[in-house]
Amino acid sequence: MASDRKSPPFPTKEAVLDFIEQSPTAVGKREIARAFNLRGNDKIPLKQLLKELKDEGHFGRGAKQRKNNIDGRLPPVQVIELTRIDSDGELIAVPAAWEEDHPAPMIYVLPDRKSKFDLVVGDRILAKLKRLDNKSYQGIPIRKLEAAPLKILGIYQITEEGGFVRPVDKKAKKDFILNPDYAKTAKHGELVLCEIRKGRSRKGLKEVKVVEVLGGIDSPRALSLVAIHERNIPNQFPEEVLEEAAAAKQTTLGTRTDLRDLALVTIDGADARDFDDAVWAEPDPDNEGGWHIIVAIADVAHYVRSGSPLDDEAQTRGNSTYFADRVVPMLPEALSNGWCSLKPNEDRPSMAVHMWIDADGELRKHKFVRALIRSQARLTYEEVQEALNGYPSDKTADLLDPVLKPLKGAYDTMLKARHKRGTLELEIPEFQVVMDESGEVTDIVKRQRLDSHKLIEEFMIMANVAAAIELESKQLPCMYRVHEAPDPVKIEGLADSLHGMGIKFAKGQVIRPKVLTQVLERASDLPEAKLINELILRAQSQARYDATNLGHFGLALTRYAHFTSPIRRYSDLMVHRALIKGLKLGDDGLTSAETTKFNDIAEHISATERRSAAAERDTINRFTASFFSKKIGTIYPGKINGVHRAGLFITLDETGADGLVPMSYLPDDYYIHDEKNHSLTGRRWGREYHLGDSVMVRIFESNPITGGIALRIVEGDGDEETSSFKAKTNKKNDRKRNKIGTRSKRSPGKNRRR
The missing domain is CATH 2.40.50.140 (Nucleic acid-binding proteins)
Known part of the structure; x- marks a missing residue:
């Protein structure tokens, strides 16, 4: 007669580690099996579990050596994962199996000269650790390990046949099996990040174990979390980075140019979370029909010094990522929404550029200064547009004549130069996800495209051009924003598509932005106008960052850089530092180490930009699907x-x-x-x-x-x-x-x- 006694549940990794930690003496497989009442075939998966714990660096050979974690210290030998390269070129790592509720210590990896293997970000290695202080270690590689287990993001589902994880990736063809022992605290319907267990499969499906439980997928706000984890976007700042940002202080005038008496204003969207640019204009008395313009940008380089933890983290992120319900910022909130945000009626350090344009909108001369400014007002695009249309509010009435009308006059003049050079004038509608307080999507609406939007864009473009010209003239490294001419193969496909809609477009002609804009003008009254805009957009090369000047096709500019958003783009911070060095504006300019890595940094931040764009696009699609x-x-x-x-x-x-x-x-x-x-x-x-x-x-x-x-x-x-x-x-x-x-x-x- 068979026994009715049920077999004891197989222990989890956490249970085994807790037993080893609490044991007053060294323990091995035999003691662990006895403690958990494991017999016969149960010892085979126990052996595999202990091997995994060993590979993760929890203890030494045969599980006889207890984990050395006295006073929170890491063991002398540990499996670590390389996460990034700092500004000095050093590899930075963290413990591979870190599950504590506080930030992992930083490990500086210093391979010896005899090392026979190359290390890159993402590698896992077994390393000897030497403690430097409470938050950092030095690591010397012993050997390179196999690649980290593949991770998948999915929904945990408990069925009559057991636990499964359904991947969120629509390209995934199969579910994964999740044994309850490896589910941590996950509940049915929750979003989980899992590792695929090596060599484990059942019923033709791979087995996984939960690495992180992300919460209920029923919450609309979970949809942006899917993109963050799916695209591996860093969304937690290390403790030392937060501490450095929190230590930032107000800046005094010192040697800066005092621009606090000028009526500079910020103009942003109503939902903007940071304000990193302010503008001002007046007629140029020395140039009839011309204008004197100032664009002032938050002086991020003053607070984020090259080689600091803040700088390393900003470079790793590359840029901020914006979702309908949250922002994953490049810099901590203490800076991005604090000292680096040009809040009204508060003194703020800035990098400012004076620009003088002639009556045809051409840039005649410019001058960069490090300044202290005091924004006179925080305005929205809608408020500015209403005022310029003749309907000022109480807020904008006093600003209309002295501030807003000069800005509009300068913009109208700048448009002459834009039209003359033949910029590609695409009209691609942008849609906004509208959410209520609970995070539910209530509507999807087309964003308005106002003259006030275009005004700010044109001011920023001219400032970006001035920065590129300045750095070229000083023969300094420049982080160019390049946009190459379209691939001829794509243009041929575009010609075929246009021909199918009855629009003539000669193949083999020299393609300039003006040629494509003429097509858009001819098609503007056709029902297919919106589609034609999209087809021309699809035919374009992808804009990117490069240390070599390749021009900007879309804007019809021979030189162009990004200068105007250092809060949210690392490229702009590099341009600020280059200007500081070239113009001798301080000791926090571009370093020699950064100069030698310009190409590498350009490639990295181009990749992070593509990553963020994909995550933002994915999330818009998910919010849209939630609405429908x-x-x-x-x-x-x-x-x-x-x-x-x-x-x-x-x-x-x-x-x-x-x-x-x-x-x-x-x-x-x-x-x-x-x-x-x-x-x-x-x-x-x-x-x-x-x-x-x-x-x-x-x-x-x-x-x-x-x-x-x-x-x-x-x-x-x-x-x-x-x-x-x-x-x-x-x-x-x-x-x-x-x-x-x-x-x-x-x-x-x-x-x-x-």
Whole structure:
């Protein structure tokens, strides 16, 4: 008769480590097995568990050596993970298995000259540790270990068959098995970050263990957390970085230029969290029709010194990342929203540039100074626009004549130079996610594009140009913002797409920004105008940072740098330091070590910018899907923005949301995909779908976790399954028989309809 006694649960890593820590004597596998009442086959997974603990550096050979963690110290030998390179070129690491509730100590890795392996960020190594102080160690590599386990982000689901993790990545094809012993405190429906267990699989599925529990996915605010973890965006500042930021103080005038009497103002969005630029303008008495302009930028270089923990962290992040419900800043709040934010009626240090333009809007001369300013007002774009339209508020009435009208006059003059050089004038609508206090998405609206927005943009562009000119003239390193001309292959594809919409565009011509702007002007009154803007945008090269000047195609500028946002972009901080050094404005300018690493830094911050853009885009898609998940079955107008063998990509007119009509959701037929002309044609019934066509679609499925929206085409009386559709006559069908075709999955037999 079988025993009714249940086997004891297999211990977790935490339970084993707690037992070892509390044991008054050294323990090994035998003592651990006895303590947890493990017998027979249970000793095999115990051996594997102990091996994993050893590899993670918790104890020495055979589990006989107890973990050395006296007074919070790390053991003399530890597995560490390389996380970044500081400004002096040193590799920085942290313990690989750090799970404490306080920041991990910093480990400076100093490989000896005999080391036979190269180390890069992301490597895991076994290292000897020497304590330097309470918060840092020196690490000497012993050997390089295998790569860290792959991590996945997913939703923990408890079913009758056990625990599973469903990945949030829509490209993932399978779930993962999660044994409750490796689930930590995760509950059903919560978002979890997991490691894939090496070599462990069951039922054809890989097993995972929870590394971090991120909370309930039902909360809309969890959607930005998905992107943060999925894209590996650092969102916790080390303690020493926070301490350094908190120690920042007010700045005195000293040798700075005193600009506190000038009526400088900040103009930002109503939801802006930091104010890093202020502007001022007046007519130039020495140049009829010209203007004297000042753009003052927060002096971040004064607070963030090269080689400091603050600087190392800012460089690692590369830039701030903005979501609808939060910001992951490049700098701690004590600086980004404090001393480096140009708050009204408070003294703030700044890097300011005086610029003098002529009556044609051309920059005649400029001068950079380190200054102390006092912003006279914090204004929003809407407030400024209302005032300039003749409806000033109590706040802007006194500023209209002395401050706002001169700014508008200078802007109008600057536009002459912009139009003359032929800037690429794309009009891409930007949509804003509107949320209530609980984080629920209540609407998705198109952001207004006001003259006040363009005014600030033009002031910033001119300041950026002045910075690039200044650094070139001093033959100093410059972190250029480059945008190369479009790839000829993309331009050829663009020409084909435009031809399909009846717009002439000669292939082989020399492409300048003005040529593309002329296309946009010719198409401005067409229903496809929005799509044509997007097609031209897709044909562009990606802007990036480079130590070599390659010009800026989109702005039609021969030299361009980023100077105006050092709070949120590391590139701008590098430009500030270069100016400080070149103009001898202080001892906190560019260092020799930074100069030698300009190319590496440019490549790194270009990558972090792409990472942030992807995370922001992913999150917008998830918030949008969350909004539409409550509108299943609703019909919306949209336009076809992509034609593929997989189906039709649709952009909804009202919200800019993108969705897919899978081939299986198209009305019954066998569809011919014409790649060159961007169309799908039904072989039997003659339905045609072309790039740019207006369509009505029904929301069929919307998944906030993946950000995917599935749509169905609506025909006739609103029934997407209707058979009363009058097919278009398609005279080209016979000639297209030899093209690749795809049958709608509902289409039965040999194109018979039921």
